[in-house]
Amino acid sequence: MSWLARVMIVVAVAAGMTAVGVASVARWGDEAARAPGSSSPEAGFARDMAVHHAQAVEMSFLVRDASDDPDVGVLAFDIINTQATQRGMLLGWLDQWDLPPNSDAPPMAWAGGEHGNTDPGEHAMPGMATDSEIQRLRESRGREAEDEFLRLMIAHHEGGVEMAEAVLERTRREEVRRLATTIVRGQQSEIAAMKALLTRKELVDQ
Amino acid sequence: MTSGKSSRDRQSRIQQQRALRERQRRSERRRNFAIVGTATVVALGLVIGAGLIATREQAAKDELRTADIAELKTYEDLSQNHVATPVTYPQTPPVGGDHAQVWAPCTGIVYPDPVPNERAVHSLEHGAVWVTYADGVTDKNRDVLAAKVKGKPYTLMSPHPEQSSPIVLTAWGTQLAVDEPDDPRVDRFLAQFPQGEQTPEPGATCSPPPGAG
Numbered sequence: 001m002s003w004l005a006r007v008m009i010v011v012a013v014a015a016g017m018t019a020v021g022v023a024s025v026a027r028w029g030d031e032a033a034r035a036p037g038s039s040s041p042e043a044g045f046a047r048d049m050a051v052h053h054a055q056a057v058e059m060s061f062l063v064r065d066a067s068d069d070p071d072v073g074v075l076a077f078d079i080i081n082t083q084a085t086q087r088g089m090l091l092g093w094l095d096q097w098d099l100p101p102n103s104d105a106p107p108m109a110w111a112g113g114e115h116g117n118t119d120p121g122e123h124a125m126p127g128m129a130t131d132s133e134i135q136r137l138r139e140s141r142g143r144e145a146e147d148e149f150l151r152l153m154i155a156h157h158e159g160g161v162e163m164a165e166a167v168l169e170r171t172r173r174e175e176v177r178r179l180a181t182t183i184v185r186g187q188q189s190e191i192a193a194m195k196a197l198l199t200r201k202e203l204v205d206q
Numbered sequence: 207m208t209s210g211k212s213s214r215d216r217q218s219r220i221q222q223q224r225a226l227r228e229r230q231r232r233s234e235r236r237r238n239f240a241i242v243g244t245a246t247v248v249a250l251g252l253v254i255g256a257g258l259i260a261t262r263e264q265a266a267k268d269e270l271r272t273a274d275i276a277e278l279k280t281y282e283d284l285s286q287n288h289v290a291t292p293v294t295y296p297q298t299p300p301v302g303g304d305h306a307q308v309w310a311p312c313t314g315i316v317y318p319d320p321v322p323n324e325r326a327v328h329s330l331e332h333g334a335v336w337v338t339y340a341d342g343v344t345d346k347n348r349d350v351l352a353a354k355v356k357g358k359p360y361t362l363m364s365p366h367p368e369q370s371s372p373i374v375l376t377a378w379g380t381q382l383a384v385d386e387p388d389d390p391r392v393d394r395f396l397a398q399f400p401q402g403e404q405t406p407e408p409g410a411t412c413s414p415p416p417g418a419g
Contacts, residue, residue, distance in 0.1 A: 003238045010242050011249045018253045064416075074308055074415050085409030179408065185286060186407045193288040193307065 035097040041170035043099050044110025045180070046090040049163055050101065052125055053083040053090070056156055059129065059149060062137050066145035071197055075190070076149070082186075089179060111166040127159015147201065150194050157187040157194075275391050275398070281379045286331060286406055293324055299338050299366050300327050302378045302406075312336075312412035314357040317364035329362060330378040333405035334412055335396060338366035338374050347373075350387040360400035360412050378404045 036042040060076035067073070094101050107125045129137075129152045137148045164180040164187075171177060284302035293304050300323050309328035310321045326336050337355050339348055351373065355363040366374070371383035375392065377399035384392060401408070 003234075003241065006238065007242050007245050011245045014246045015249045015253055018250055070417060071307065073417075077416050078410065081411035081413075082407055082409045085411075089409065178403065182406055182408055189286040189288070196288070 035099075036173065038099050038103060039105065039110070041110045041167055042173055042176050043094065043097065043103070044105065044108070045163065045167040045171075045176065046093050047101060047103060048107050048110075048125055049160070049183075050087045050090040051107075052128065052156075052160060052163065053087040055128055055134075056083045056153065056160075057087070059134070059137060059152060059156070062134075063145050063149035066137070066141050067143070067149075069143075069146050072146045072149065075193065075197070079153070079190070086179065086183075093175070108163070108166075111163070111170070125159060126162040127156040129156065143201070147198070150198050154191055154194050154198075157191045160187050161191075275382060275394055277382065277391075278395075279381045281381075284379055289324070293327075295323060295327075297381065298368050298370070299323065299336065299374060299376055301376055301381050302327060302330055305331060308415050309412075310362060311414040312360055312362040314355055314359060315362050316352045316356055317362065319364070320366060321362065321364040326362070326364070329412065330376065331406050332410035332412055333360050333378075333401040333408065335361045335399045336376045337361065337363040338369055338376070339363075340369050340372050341365070341367050343372050347387050351392075354387070354392065354396060358396065358400065361396065375399075377402060378406055380404050 057080050060079045064073055064076050091101055133152060137145060137152065140148050161184050164183040167176060168180050168184070171180075281297070281301050285304050286302075287304045288307040289304045290307070293300075295301075295303060304324075305327035306322070306324035307328070308325060309332055310317075310325040312329040312332065312334035321336075330336060337351060339351060343351075352363060355361045371385070373384050373387060373389075373392075375382045375384070375395045377395075380399060382391060382395055
């Protein structure tokens with residue numbers, strides 16, 4: 001073998017070994033110590049809240065299709081953007097933690113089961129609308145759709161607050177606490193806004 | 207017959223040739239080791255050097271994000287309700303609190319006219335930085351500031367005649383007043399706060415609300 005070939009081989013091996021060494025330290029030095037496990041409250045919250053948020057997005061699209069009330073419409077628009085993005089954050093955490101987005105555990109099992117519902121056919125998670133409730137929203141129009149949406153979403157937000165409070169009682173992870181805290185505050189404020197909207201509509205009726 | 211002497215000569219020549227080849231081989235081997243060794247050192251140096259530079263850059267970026275900004279004011283316990291009526295805010299410009307149900311688009315927009323407080327506060331809730339300037343600010347300074355804001359996600363800029371400082375930067379619960387747009391704290395504020403940890407509603411949008419008015 002020519003000396004040039006030998007030089008190339010040694011250089012390639014040396015560079016390769018150094019790169020692998022640096023990458024290993026970067027990847028495993030910090031990571032392994034920090035990711036929560038699949039049955040942790042953080043993973044359970046991320047999975048369940050991602051599903052919960054997806055339903056809020058669905059309901060918001062439905063009411064925007066069914067009605068052109070500007071107040072309900074802008075609220076639904078805001079919910080769509082915020083909760084879809086937060087759903088992305090939650091799925092991103094699971095990806096970073098190298099965990100699958102699904103699990104065999106029933107919803108809210110991570111919260112000690114006290115928040116779950118024993119009847120799996122009905123509300124699986126706090127505040128979730130049932131299939132028939134979603135169907136009713138899908139089939140309604142105008143004012144009826146707005147009222148249906150507001151009532152369902154108030155219950156939905158109350159459930160969301162309950163879930164966020166449950167994970168705040170069970171985790172010390174900074175990023176989870178930050179998002180859960182904003183969910184508690186933000187959704188409580190939206191509940192107040194929705195109740196005010198319902199009241200205003202009822203006053204208009206009188 | 208001189209076989210003895212010539213055979214010794216030949217042997218001696220053969221030995222000399224062998225010795226010469228041996229020296230040549232040794233010196234070639236030394237040369238090879240020198241080349242290989244140098245190449246290895248250079249390669250390792252490049253890889254390690256790149257790693258050090260990358261680590262230092264990341265550390266500098268992290269520092270830019272978390273460094274304390276002198277004279278930054280923070281405010282706690284701000285409410286977050288949607289109201290349909292004008293709000294009287296304690297600060298000028300406001301740093302948070304009750305707000306309109308519609309936000310002001312904050313995709314790096316430089317507004318030529320004042321933006322209603324109640325809408326800008328909703329933008330703050332979505333994570334935006336609101337840059338405002340008083341009447342006395344020169345056109346040049348205003349343009350320098352506008353160049354920093356234009357197109358920058360989760361920021362907006364507008365005139366605010368009521369404010370007392372020339373230039374104010376506001377995020378939810380956070381405010382900084384400066385005199386000049388090239389005050390280094392301006393860039394640091396703009397690096398740290400758009401969609402920053404102060405955001406009450408992470409994930410919310412700065413795109414125009416439907417039927418934007």
